[in-house]
Amino acid sequence: MEIFWTGVATIAVLLIIFVVLPAMIDSPTKCHEPPLVRYTPEQAHRVTQKLKNCDVGMCEAKACAFRTLCQAGRTVPAPMAKW
Incomplete structure (x- = not known):
């Protein structure tokens, strides 16, 4: 019976490693929804300050701002790194 539970535990760990964790890593969570109406530059400035800890690639509101x-013309994107 001990061998059975060892096998079950092993399968559970493998499922977590190869199925659950990659799914959690690959599916980005959206932090903030985009606005229904486009931001004005003043609003966009306030939004970027408020969402300073959000990533532009993950947060639709900050990306729109x-x-x-x-x-x-109030900001210039950083150039992409060349590999």
Whole structure:
């Protein structure tokens, strides 16, 4: 009976390692929803300050605010790293 439970525990650990954890890593969670109406540059500035800890790639609200600031000429995106 002990061998049975060892096998069950092993299968559970393997499922967590190869199924659950990759699914958690690959599925980004959205932090904040985008606005229904486009931000004004002033609103976008306040949003980027409020969401300073959010990543532009993960947070739709901050991404929208960042695009607005770029289009208004208030910020310039950093150049991509060359590998």
